[in-house]
Amino acid sequence: MKKLILVLFVCIAMIGCVLAAVPSVNLTVTTTATTAPQLIGGSMGTYLVQANVNGANVSFDSDYKGVITNGTLAVSVYSTGTPYRTISVQAPGYALYTANITQVPGNQETIDIPVTLIPATQPTVPASEATTAAASPAPTTSGSLPFAVFGAFVIVGIFAIRSRR
Template identity: 60%
Template sequence: MRMNYAMILGIMLVAGMIPFASAQIGGDIGYYAVHCNVDGAKVYFDNDLKGEIKDGRLLVEVYVTGTPYTTISVEADGYETYTTRIVEYPAKGETIDITATLQQAPIGGDMGAYLVKCNVQGAQVYFDNDYKGAIQNGELLVSVYTTGTPYKTISVQAEGYETYTAAITQYPAKSETVTIDVALQQSPIGGDMGAYLVTCNVQGAQVYFDNDYKGAIQNGELLVSVYVTGTPYQTIRVQADGYQTYSASITQYPAQGETVTIAATLTPVTQKAPLSPLCALGALGVLGALLVLRRKN
């Protein structure tokens, strides 16, 4: 009889420990409370669908000891997609509020897209100064309005890599996708970055720092990233066919995160007009008359 009681007590203890053990698996829980003005909007953390907004709110559970999410996207038909970085992370039992206010898409706003491909997972993509999201599985799809003001530059950055910056020269038509390939290079150890913004009045003009080609002017400018701890450049040269070459000494050097502007104004080359046939005949006539007078004398 005592053995039966012992067995029953043992079973009860084991049964009581099962929920306790289960609670330990996966770590402690924190929360994000996502607030939105559009019911039914879908909420994504990175590429994981977390649910839909109901009564203006969605509560998302996360493990505080797990790999943190980096971006949140909220989307709904007829509205522009909201995307931003996640910069706060909840502690155990804590709730962090995120407010996503969706804006209605312009009426008749036809959509195209850029497909940004990159070799660094999680790299952050900016169009001009607008954050568009992070690279997932080697790519990021960025939707744009074909009738809106076009973006001019793309920047892709990741910790430990040199920032990629380039001019956007192709614009998608309705339902078209333009691919942008980005290959990030690892930064040298201790290589903090600054930049020069070269402005110029000639589209396509070529820019050289010392003898290093840095790129061509697009939409009136070119952004050149440099290491603030590296050997500084001494001269800048900007040249284009049909224009006088611009050359100058570089006397300002950017600090970390700083941008120094250099304005290069190119002047057209003035070519001497060739002597017209009429002027040539006139000159020969004058020369012949002088020879005749000389013979008479």
């Protein structure tokens, strides 16, 4: 009886692992984030990011701040708060721009941060050497593994209760 329970448990665990590795549906998730400034008090200053690419995403110390629109993005900061150290600006088709932030705006002061994004270059390959790249596999989901393990424990519990009777 114990061997049967062990074999059943192993089979269910293996089935759960297989189901977790095989995607059931190729899903694409699109999210939109809207951030609002949190009012905690203190003197405010502004970084004015000026970039040559509209639609570029701007982050300070990996903290997303917004999108360049009409060549600029104004980022309000507390002048008495912890200062940001780096700025990152990225846009599709352009190389990532990263620089150190060396100034902190004072109360109602604006500091300009000029950014020039450079188009990303792709290596040129002669037509005689060109190859077709294989498509990357679709991302997998692992949502079924916890259910398989839970099911295995339920079955083991049922067998354990029956074997004590």
